[in-house]
Amino acid sequence: MLNRLSGAVLHNDTLRKFQTSDYSRDLPCRVVHIGVGAFHRAHQALYFDQMNEILASTGEDPWMIQGVSLRTDTALHQLNPQDGLFLHVARGHQGSSERIVRSIKSVIHAGRDPEALIELIAAADTQLVTLTITEKGYGLEVGSNELNTLDAAVSADLDSLLEPQTAIGFLAAGLRRRRAMEHGPLTILSCDNLSNNGRQCRHAVLSLARHHDPALAAWIEEAVSFPCSMVDRIAPAVTTEDLTWVESHLSVQDQAVAITERFSQWVIEDNFKGEKPPLDRVGVEYSKDVTEWEHRKLRLLNAAHSAMAYMGGLLEFEYVHEAVDDAVIASLVRDIWREARTTLDDADSSVLDGYCQSLITRFKNPHLNHRLFQIAMDGSQKLPQRVLAPLRERLVRGQASPALTQVVAAWLVWQWGRTLSGKTFEVQDPWAHQLGQLIEESQTADRAFDALVTAFEPIADLLTAHPSWREELYHQFKRLLDRAEP
Numbered sequence: 141m142l143n144r145l146s147g148a149v150l151h152n153d154t155l156r157k158f159q160t161s162d163y164s165r166d167l168p169c170r171v172v173h174i175g176v177g178a179f180h181r182a183h184q185a186l187y188f189d190q191m192n193e194i195l196a197s198t199g200e201d202p203w204m205i206q207g208v209s210l211r212t213d214t215a216l217h218q219l220n221p222q223d224g225l226f227l228h229v230a231r232g233h234q235g236s237s238e239r240i241v242r243s244i245k246s247v248i249h250a251g252r253d254p255e256a257l258i259e260l261i262a263a264a265d266t267q268l269v270t271l272t273i274t275e276k277g278y279g280l281e282v283g284s285n286e287l288n289t290l291d292a293a294v295s296a297d298l299d300s301l302l303e304p305q306t307a308i309g310f311l312a313a314g315l316r317r318r319r320a321m322e323h324g325p326l327t328i329l330s331c332d333n334l335s336n337n338g339r340q341c342r343h344a345v346l347s348l349a350r351h352h353d354p355a356l357a358a359w360i361e362e363a364v365s366f367p368c369s370m371v372d373r374i375a376p377a378v379t380t381e382d383l384t385w386v387e388s389h390l391s392v393q394d395q396a397v398a399i400t401e402r403f404s405q406w407v408i409e410d411n412f413k414g415e416k417p418p419l420d421r422v423g424v425e426y427s428k429d430v431t432e433w434e435h436r437k438l439r440l441l442n443a444a445h446s447a448m449a450y451m452g453g454l455l456e457f458e459y460v461h462e463a464v465d466d467a468v469i470a471s472l473v474r475d476i477w478r479e480a481r482t483t484l485d486d487a488d489s490s491v492l493d494g495y496c497q498s499l500i501t502r503f504k505n506p507h508l509n510h511r512l513f514q515i516a517m518d519g520s521q522k523l524p525q526r527v528l529a530p531l532r533e534r535l536v537r538g539q540a541s542p543a544l545t546q547v548v549a550a551w552l553v554w555q556w557g558r559t560l561s562g563k564t565f566e567v568q569d570p571w572a573h574q575l576g577q578l579i580e581e582s583q584t585a586d587r588a589f590d591a592l593v594t595a596f597e598p599i600a601d602l603l604t605a606h607p608s609w610r611e612e613l614y615h616q617f618k619r620l621l622d623r624a625e626p
């Protein structure tokens with residue numbers, strides 16, 4: 141239970157006044173986490189904090205997290221003055237619960253001090269490296285899934301690992317040092333919304349390692365595990381209004397607050413090297429295989445999110461809870477689920493009914509203010525696993541998929557950077573520049589359509605395999621463009 145102290149700043153000296161229980165935080169970190177953003181604070185950091193409290197009650201050592209930012213100072217400026225502490229606010233439809241999270245020790249900036257991160261990955265105390273680096277952070281090309289050599293940072297890491305530029309580069313460099321120091325096995329755990337996230341991470345790290353030193357790659361295959369995991373908790377980006385709300389309602393000054401929903405889930409493939417944290421004591425599920433969980437979440441939750449982001453965004457809705465209240469968008473979401481469900485393994489349809497029902501409740505949460513624009517970012521990296529994968533499976537079976545196709549069409553129209561009523565916005569996506577240029581060079585919408593679906597490989601591949609799908613995609617695209625004001 142959180143005590144309220146008028147306007148106090150959160151740090152080690154004030155912690156005891158806010159929250160009475162505590163555990164010793166001075167031990168070396170066993171976890172190194174790259175990407176200390178809103179999601180990590182809302183999800184993983186809380187699980188570790190809850191686990192540490194239980195471990196302390198049985199006299200066991202906590203698992204502290206060393207936070208790492210690759211490029212920006214934001215997390216460092218937010219968390220370090222607060223000794224890594226932050227407030228976790230879980231908002232339900234009715235009421236919220238708060239807690240101070242103590243599992244992060246501090247944050248370092250690897251871009252400025254690359255040696256520090258290489259040393260951390262190599263350190264004997266480190267048992268687990270976890271990642272929330274977003275879909276594009278793995279440096280893999282959409283479509284081929286090989287290292288994206290056109291990316292300047294990836295190609296710099298292919299040239300040299302002395303000062304890595306990417307998360308994958310740091311992992312390869314850190315593992316090289318770990319091997320040299322004979323510090324033993326390690327687990328690297330991806331917590332991003334990618335299909336087969338552990339395997340993709342492993343593939344990226346091994347490709348880079350093999351390029352520099354085949355013996356290093358062989359050692360990694362032996363000594364390092366890359367479990368897949370399914371992570372789920374909606375964590376909107378924190379705004380200045382949120383910070384003001386925290387100060388006025390909770391009487392705490394906290395620059396690093398996490399504001400999230402009550403629902404939370406984490407399923408991890410049980411494949412650890414070295415020590416394994418007993419996260420199952422706080423509700424994490426260790427499973428032999430996470431594929432089913434992962435497909436369900438990506439193809440139902442995330443696909444619906446992307447549908448709302450592009451369709452809702454084009455119609456100028458701002459938040460998820462507003463979009464899902466619109467009859468047209470709600471029916472699109474239901475149609476997507478109807479189509480996507482046929483690609484899921486769950487034999488028991490009542491499980492999926494319950495899952496979809498709970499998603500509606502989560503999406504309708506009016507206290508989250510989850511911006512559609514946040515979800516719309518990086519669609520080129522998200523669409524393949526959320527929408528194109530189930531679409532492909534249905535096309536193979538000869539099933540029409542108007543709803544999933546509509547999401548692809550809405551994403552194409554999104555590339556114009558204009559809502560249907562003509563409001564302009566900047567598309568945030570690694571492909572934005574390339575696709576935007578193609579649109580500019582094409583004189584007509586029809587030519588732009590051809591150029592976009594040819595340039596973006598995941599769609600081009602689908603069209604090559606299923607040429608008849610083109611007409612349906614074009615039809616949906618045209619229908620949307622026809623609704624746009626000139």
Ligand code: CS2
Nearest residue numbers: 371372373374442445514515
């Ligand atoms: C969202 C996810 O921004 C997005 O793309 O779909 O971050 C989503 O909120 C989480 O996966 C929920 O667990």
